[in-house]
Amino acid sequence: MASAEPDIEPAELRWAWVALGSAGIIFALTLFAALALQRNPPSNLERLDPKTLHLTGEFTEPNLGTRVEANGRVTTRIVATQFAFVPQCVVVPEGREVTLRLSSADVIHGILVTGTNVNTMVVPGYVAQVHTVFQHTGDLLMPCHEFCGLGHSQMYARVRVVPQNEFRPDAQGRANCGP
């Protein structure tokens, strides 16, 4: 049987290039964002005991919320529980790198901050860490986006982004949402 392959094959090859090219463009742009623009999925691996979060270590109550460390870094610590984030409101400065550190006391939660790329799971036994720079001021919503039980839909915190001149930590470096 005479073959029609010599005509079909170049067309299929061209199409293969189109398909590979499309995937290649997307892959290259993703790689560019990761390497040049520091856009990476959060992948911190740090373990702690979820049963004693409130008793010892980094996530005890006086340590929660936003704090400017001695080296000038802004770190916000939040505990996720069923069914509230503690603290429910945090204040962060605009235009400065902020490190969000979260841990869960019970089940798997997740957070995202609206209008930003902040999005991570909060797994009991581990610390979730995300670095970001908030570009705009305002009150952002931080809902729990991983089903955690009956109260999941009511579980959210507020992230208040204030201009740098309004971000006034106290003597210990702590900043609160205020009244």
Place this chain on the structure above:
Amino acid sequence: MSDPILPAGAPERLNQQQLQALRAVPSGAFALSGVAVLLLLVAWLLIYLVLYLPRGMVG
């Protein structure tokens, strides 16, 4: 010995008309798939450039 491609009872050789039909590249199919892939690529690029990049650094 039966030809694995041709069904039983088919002629041994194809005539010119059948050969011509087989040779035609399915350009309509390529056009349709091309438009579909292009639209998807444009949609991806729009979301990447207009939504994802402006939302700032995360790491």
